Amino acid sequence: ESGLPSSPLTLRIVAECPVTKARVCDLILPHCTVNTPVFMPVGTQGTLKGITVDQLEDLGCQICLGNTYHLGMRPGPDLIEKANDLHGFMNWKRNLLTDSGGFQMVSLVELSEVTEEGVKFKSPYDGKEILLSPEKSISIQNSLGSDIMMQLDDVVSSTVTGPRVEEAMHRSVRWLDRCIAANKNPHKQNLFAIIQGGLNSKLRKACLDEMTKRDVPGFAIGGLSGGEEKDDFWRMVTLSTDHLPREKPRYLMGVGYAVDLVVCVALGCDMFDCVFPTRTARFGSALVPWGSLQVKQKQYAKDFQPIDPDCQCPTCKRHSRAYLHALFKSDTAAMHHVTIHNISYQLTLMRSVRQSIMEGRFPEFIQSFMKRMFPSRDQYPSWTVDALASVNITLQ
Amino acid sequence: MAGGRMQLELSRVVQGRSRLGVLKGLGRTGQHSLEVPGCLLYTHFGTVPHLTQDTLHTLRNLPSVTQVTLSNIAEHQEVLEEFKDGFRKFAGLHDTVVYCSLHDPATLCPTGYTTNKTVSVWGSGGRIELTVAKFMALQKTVQPDWYQSMADGETWQNSTSRKRVRKSVDRTLAHLDECLLVHQKSQELDGVEVFGVVEGGDILEERVRSARETAKRPVAGFCLDGLQTASMDQRLRTQLITAVNKELPEDKPRLLQGVGRPDEVLACVEAGVDLFESFFPFQVTERGCALCFSFDISPDPERAVLELSEEKDAAGDTKQNGDLNHDDQTQMTSFEINLKDKRYQDDFRPLVEGCGCYCCKNHQRAYLHHLLVTNELLAGVLLMIHNTSHYHGFFSALREALAKDKLDLLKTRIFNPLNFTDATKTGMKDGLCASRPHTG
Numbered sequence: 104e105s106g107l108p109s110s111p112l113t114l115r116i117v118a119e120c121p122v123t124k125a126r127v128c129d130l131i132l133p134h135c136t137v138n139t140p141v142f143m144p145v146g147t148q149g150t151l152k153g154i155t156v157d158q159l160e161d162l163g164c165q166i167c168l169g170n171t172y173h174l175g176m177r178p179g180p181d182l183i184e185k186a187n188d189l190h191g192f193m194n195w196k197r198n199l200l201t202d203s204g205g206f207q208m209v210s211l212v213e214l215s216e217v218t219e220e221g222v223k224f225k226s227p228y229d230g231k232e233i234l235l236s237p238e239k240s241i242s243i244q245n246s247l248g249s250d251i252m253m254q255l256d257d258v259v260s261s262t263v264t265g266p267r268v269e270e271a272m273h274r275s276v277r278w279l280d281r282c283i284a285a286n287k288n289p290h291k292q293n294l295f296a297i298i299q300g301g302l303n304s305k306l307r308k309a310c311l312d313e314m315t316k317r318d319v320p321g322f323a324i325g326g327l328s329g330g331e332e333k334d335d336f337w338r339m340v341t342l343s344t345d346h347l348p349r350e351k352p353r354y355l356m357g358v359g360y361a362v363d364l365v366v367c368v369a370l371g372c373d374m375f376d377c378v379f380p381t382r383t384a385r386f387g388s389a390l391v392p393w394g395s396l397q398v399k400q401k402q403y404a405k406d407f408q409p410i411d412p413d414c415q416c417p418t419c420k421r422h423s424r425a426y427l428h429a430l431f432k433s434d435t436a437a438m439h440h441v442t443i444h445n446i447s448y449q450l451t452l453m454r455s456v457r458q459s460i461m462e463g464r465f466p467e468f469i470q471s472f473m474k475r476m477f478p479s480r481d482q483y484p485s486w487t488v489d490a491l492a493s494v495n496i497t498l499q
Numbered sequence: 500m501a502g503g504r505m506q507l508e509l510s511r512v513v514q515g516r517s518r519l520g521v522l523k524g525l526g527r528t529g530q531h532s533l534e535v536p537g538c539l540l541y542t543h544f545g546t547v548p549h550l551t552q553d554t555l556h557t558l559r560n561l562p563s564v565t566q567v568t569l570s571n572i573a574e575h576q577e578v579l580e581e582f583k584d585g586f587r588k589f590a591g592l593h594d595t596v597v598y599c600s601l602h603d604p605a606t607l608c609p610t611g612y613t614t615n616k617t618v619s620v621w622g623s624g625g626r627i628e629l630t631v632a633k634f635m636a637l638q639k640t641v642q643p644d645w646y647q648s649m650a651d652g653e654t655w656q657n658s659t660s661r662k663r664v665r666k667s668v669d670r671t672l673a674h675l676d677e678c679l680l681v682h683q684k685s686q687e688l689d690g691v692e693v694f695g696v697v698e699g700g701d702i703l704e705e706r707v708r709s710a711r712e713t714a715k716r717p718v719a720g721f722c723l724d725g726l727q728t729a730s731m732d733q734r735l736r737t738q739l740i741t742a743v744n745k746e747l748p749e750d751k752p753r754l755l756q757g758v759g760r761p762d763e764v765l766a767c768v769e770a771g772v773d774l775f776e777s778f779f780p781f782q783v784t785e786r787g788c789a790l791c792f793s794f795d796i797s798p799d800p801e802r803a804v805l806e807l808s809e810e811k812d813a814a815g816d817t818k819q820n821g822d823l824n825h826d827d828q829t830q831m832t833s834f835e836i837n838l839k840d841k842r843y844q845d846d847f848r849p850l851v852e853g854c855g856c857y858c859c860k861n862h863q864r865a866y867l868h869h870l871l872v873t874n875e876l877l878a879g880v881l882l883m884i885h886n887t888s889h890y891h892g893f894f895s896a897l898r899e900a901l902a903k904d905k906l907d908l909l910k911t912r913i914f915n916p917l918n919f920t921d922a923t924k925t926g927m928k929d930g931l932c933a934s935r936p937h938t939g
Contacts, residue, residue, distance in 0.1 A: 149869065153876030156861070158553050178869045182845055186865060194861050405581050417553055421591040425578055432623035433544040433571050435879060439551050 111250065112293045112320040114352055118461045123494040124344060124371035127460045130352055132250045133291060134190070134198045137165040139352065139373040140456055142364060142449045143200060144381055148173050149183075149193045152381050153439040154446070156195045162416070162443065163450050165197050166250070168376050171243050172204035172235075176228060180246035188248025200376070201249035202356075203240045203282075203297075205258045217257060219274065237281035241294070245287045253323060254282040256297040261331035268301040275299045276313045283317065295354060297325035298343050302335040311346040321352040324372070328357035333486035337370065341493060344371030361390065361452055365472055366487050368456055369465070369494050380449050384441040387431055390448040392475045396424070398441065403428045416447035466496055473498055503690045504529040505645070505719045507752050507773070511901060516741070516771045519901040522752055525596045526644050527690055531563045535752065536768045536901070537894055538777040539566040539598055541605075544575075545590030547887065548781050549879040552591075557857035558888055560895070564596040564645075566776060568603045569637060573629065574622035576637055585642030599643035600722075601650060604757045605778040607729060610653050615670060618651055631677040639685055645692040647722045649674040652756075654700030655730035664700035667725070668709040671698045675716055692719040694754060697743055700725055706739050710746035720752040723772070727757030736763070737770045744771035761792060761834055761893055762913050768897065769906075780886035787871045788835040789850045789882055790889040793912050794896040796905045838882075843868040856888035857881075 113131040120126065130137040144151055144159070147170040151159055159167065169189050174180075178192075186192035189199055205222065215224035221236030240255040255278050257271035279296050286294050296314045300307030314322065324343045327336050340355060347353050352373045358364065359377020367375070380390060387399035389410045396403070396410060409419035410427070418427075418440040430437040459468035469491065477483055480499065488498050504524030511519040518535065525531040540547060540562045547555050555561070567586060572579070582589050587597050602608060602620065612619040612626060618634075619626050629637070634649045651670040654663065675695050682688050695718035699706030713721060723743060726736050736758070744753060755772045758764065759779030767775075783790055831837055836850075849859035850867065858867075858881040870878035900909040 148873045148875055149866075150875045150877040153549075153880055155554060155857070155877070155880065157557075157857075158551075161553070173873075177873055178844065178865070182865065185845060186847060186863070192866055192869075194866075405578050407582060417551065421552060423589075423591075425582070426589055426591065429575050429578065430544055430546060432574075434546050434548055435876060436543075436546045436549055436551055438876070439549070439880070443551065 110320065111289075111291050112352075114350060116350070118463075120369075120460050120465045121463070122466045123369040123491075123496060124341070125368045125456075125460050125465055126371070126373070127457050128352065128373055130373070132166070132198045132293070134196060134250055135165055137198060138454075138457060140364075140368045140453050141166065141374050142359065142453045143168055143374060143376040144446050144449070145170075145376055145378045146193070147378070148177070149189060151446075152385065152442055153435070154442055156193060158443060159195070159446070160197065162446050163454070164446065166200060167195070167198075169193075169199055169201050169247060169249065170204070170207065171201045171240060171247065172207035174201075174247060175204060175243045176226065180243045183248075184246045188246065190248060198251070199247070199249040200251040201244050201247050201253065203253045203255040204235055204243070205240070205255050219277075221255070237278040238285045241282050241285040242287075245292065248288075249292060251293045251295055251321065252286070253295055254279045254297055256299055256325055259299075259301060259326065261301060261327055261329040261336075263301065268299075268303060269306055272299045272301070272306050272310045276310065279314060279317060279319075283319070293320040295319060295321040295323050297323040297356070298347075299326045300339075301326055302331055302339060304338070304342055307339055307342055308346065311343060315346065315348060319351075321354060322347050323354040323356050325356050327355070328377075333484065334489070337366065337486055337490040337493075340367055340372065341370045341490070347371075359449070361392075361449075362473075362476060362484070362487060364449075364452065365456060365469060366490050368460075369469065369491060369496065380445040381442055384445040385438045387427075387437070387441060389441050390445045392472075394476065398424055398427045398437075399431050400428075410441075410444055411448075414444065414447065414451075416444050416451075418444040418447075469496055470499055503527075503644070503692050503719070505692050505752075507535070507720075507750055509535075509749075513901055513904075513906060514769075516744075517769050517901055517906065518771060518773055519898060520773075522773070525564065531596045533563050533596075533774075534898055535773040536764075536775070536897055537773070538562060538775040538891070539564045539754075540595075541566055541777045541781055543603075544571040545586065545592055547883065548784070549876075549883040554857070554880055554884060557884060558891075560891060562777070562891070564598050565592060566598050566600060567641070567643070568600050568620075569629070569634075570601070570603045570606070570608075570620040570622060572599075572641060573620050573627045573637060574624055576640060579640045585640075587642070596645065597641075597643040599638065599641055599646040600756070600776075601647060602652075602756075603778075604727075604759070604776045605781055607655070607727075608653075610656060613651050613653050613670075615666075618649060618674075631674055631681070634674075635678060635681040635685070638682075638691075639687045642687065643691065645694070645719070647694045647696055647754075648678040648718075650696035650698060650722070650724055652696070652698055652724040654698065654725045655727050659700050661702060661705075664698075664702050664705050667698045667700065668705050668712075671696055671709065671724075672712050675713065675718070679716060679718075694718055694720045694722045696722040696724050697747075698725050699739070699743075701731055701735060701739065703739065703742055706743050707746055710743040714747050718751075720754060721747055723753060723755045724757075726755065728760060728763060729757075733763055733766050737766055740767060740770040740772060760832060761794075764893075765897065765910060765913050768901075777887070777890060780883065780890040782829065783832075783835050783886050784879055784882040786829060786831060786837075787839045787878065787882070788831055788837050789867070790835050790886045791851045792834040792893075794893045794909060795912065796896055796900050796903075796908045798908075838864060838867045839871045840868075850885050851889065854885065854889065854892075856885050858885040858888075 115129040118127040128139045145168040237255040244252040257274040259271040300310040354374035355372040389396045403424040406424040509520035523532045651667040695713040699709040752773045754774040843864040846864040
């Protein structure tokens with residue numbers, strides 16, 4: 104157990120897999136306990152795409168994400184403070200995690216310029232020049248009042264190589280210190296560091312060595328899930344978890360595909376987030392244990408079973424693929440039905456993973472999970488075979 | 500007659516015209532009922548717009564009758580035929596009465612496609628032409644509890660000639676007779692109710708003729724068509740409906756199509772209409788607005804004093820009832836507030852103080868404003884919940900007003916935009932939706 108009684112974060116390790124690096128924890132945060140491994144749905148603009156907070160709670164969600172860049176623009180930190188922070192504004196009574204805004208700054212915005220000061224960019228709403236510095240990011244996140252805040256990191260695409268990667272890694276360490284210093288609410292809000300270093304083991308190790316010297320309540324593994332080769336991806340994940348403290352949570356950013364989640368839990372990660380499940384739902388793509396199902400496709404027009412006959416979500420308990428297929432032509436509620444299903448799928452998957460680790464059968468779970476997901480053994484992606492082999496799982 | 504058990508029990512008739520009662524014997528087993536005056540539950544393909552069952556069921560006292568439309572359903576005929584068990588089961592609708600209408604009341608169809616033998620509906624893939632045979636095949640597949648017979652209501656445009664109006668009456672009667680013939684021979688429609696449709700455009704004699712002739716047929720009730728909000732002003736509508744209702748049997752219900760604004764509803768109830776379609780809350784939702792007009796008929800001496808002393812400044816930026824462009828159903832009315840307006844950016848009050856709906860119990864105007872400005876899907880969900888709740892609350896108040904002889908008080912609320920419930924410091928900028936002073 105880590106953290107002082109007055110700490111806004113306490114991690115209790117409930118079980119550890121004797122075969123892999125997986126663990127089950129209870130992450131005690133200001134608004135409620137979060138059971139890990141956990142998938143965190145993303146509610147970018149203070150809302151989870153058509154789902155009410157009650158529906159989200161009923162699905163068992165204990166923590167979700169808000170986005171500092173978007174919310175910092177609209178409606179802005181001052182208004183949210185007036186509304187009793189982001190929890191009050193959205194009326195979400197459980198935990199919130201906000202990212203720093205760094206990723207959006209680079210991925211969404213043209214003509215952004217990174218200097219030691221921060222990231223300079225032009226606002227898409229009024230064209231004004233804005234500087235997002237570590238201090239500014241933390242200030243906004245303090246106003247948002249999230250339970251977990253992310254440091255502002257110097258974000259570099261995982262496909263970039265060369266000296267820029269090293270520069271960004273060192274700068275991220277310096278920015279971490281500035282973020283720690285700027286945090287007005289260390290007793291209510293947890294600031295997580297983000298390990299960088301790209302796909303370079305040496306740089307990543309250096310970053311791990313430096314950042315773990317800082318007394319932060321948790322660590323994120325960043326700079327991945329950006330289009331790099333999966334072979335490189337998993338090696339960086341496992342390198343990171345090898346050198347992160349056992350008694351602090353490990354958050355792998357931007358990962359949400361079912362296969363990736365299961366493998367990365369085996370590699371020692373506790374927390375995950377991704378827009379994919381909720382975004383793909385709006386296009387009629389339903390996540391299922393054997394992959395995905397495109398409900399809008401003609402083949403489902405006369406398919407009268409639910410998306411997944413074994414699924415207990417509200418959508419599957421009442422509606423058929425055929426009805427949803429037709430509803431996509433008439434009303435937006437079709438999207439909401441699939442969104443609810445997809446969130447349910449993700450959260451249920453994590454609950455099953457957790458249960459199997461606690462019952463000492465995670466290796467068996469992995470075997471049957473992979474079997475269900477892929478038509479045959481030779482279709483298993485080679486990176487999953489390698490990654491799982493590295494934690495003593497030989498896929499059958 | 501192969502009809503069911505639908506029966507209208509009137510408990511009061513106020514001033515010789517407004518009717519209060521219950522429509523009983525609805526559904527296949529006849530166990531459902533609907534209070535009158537009342538409205539049906541408007542849906543797209545069986546789904547209340549934006550809502551899933553969890554969000555829908557935050558609403559109490561939903562109408563027991565769900566409206567579905569052939570304009571949504573027709574293109575899915577093949578699927579439903581293969582499904583075999585009817586639309587209610589297909590849509591996962593439990594324990595509700597299904598009423599099937601021809602058109603979606605929230606959309607005006609293109610004109611010029613109706614013939615002597617056919618009418619057209621527009622689905623997501625384009626126009627679908629219906630003969631009576633196809634219309635009835637659809638009814639047998641949908642298996643509603645009740646449907647309107649096929650009708651030609653293309654008389655709502657200003658330029659409709661007398662000849663065209665006469666044709667719409669003739670055709671509609673012919674369609675009705677053909678529908679009834681098929682209905683009586685169909686075992687699948689045993690116990691299902693049929694409503695005849697009264698047409699006649701804006702021509703009094705044609706309206707009377709249509710009503711008289713339709714009343715001769717063995718139908719369970721009457722739809723009044725061609726009187727949509729877009730087609731005429733309320734004075735004419737009242738005149739025509741009054742004349743029509745004189746020809747219709749008193750013990751059968753009258754359903755008015757395409758009229759949903761609270762002031763028009765009130766006027767039409769006074770003309771003897773029993774049922775309405777509840778598409779108006781949907782239209783309000785789609786323009787990012789929230790219904791907030793008062794329908795409070797409980798006497799409150801304190802409030803009466805407030806009303807006397809408040810500013811009568813109605814020059815704000817909402818329109819008065821009389822200014823409305825009748826051709827544009829998408830334009831905002833004085834019954835609502837436009838939440839996209841900047842003034843709501845930091846307004847932390849609920850949409851309507853004292854409203855018990857999920858949206859008002861959990862969220863504030865500032866949040867709705869944010870959701871609308873950022874184009875978030877949740878805006879539609881929350882607004883639909885509130886607007887539906889508010890609208891049904893209005894109908895509830897309407898029934899109460901009829902029961903307790905308070906119709907005049909309700910009319911004051913609805914018809915007079917200068918007569919507000921409460922003062923705000925900023926004056927009457929919100930039209931009929933002035934909010935209560937904070938009494939914290």
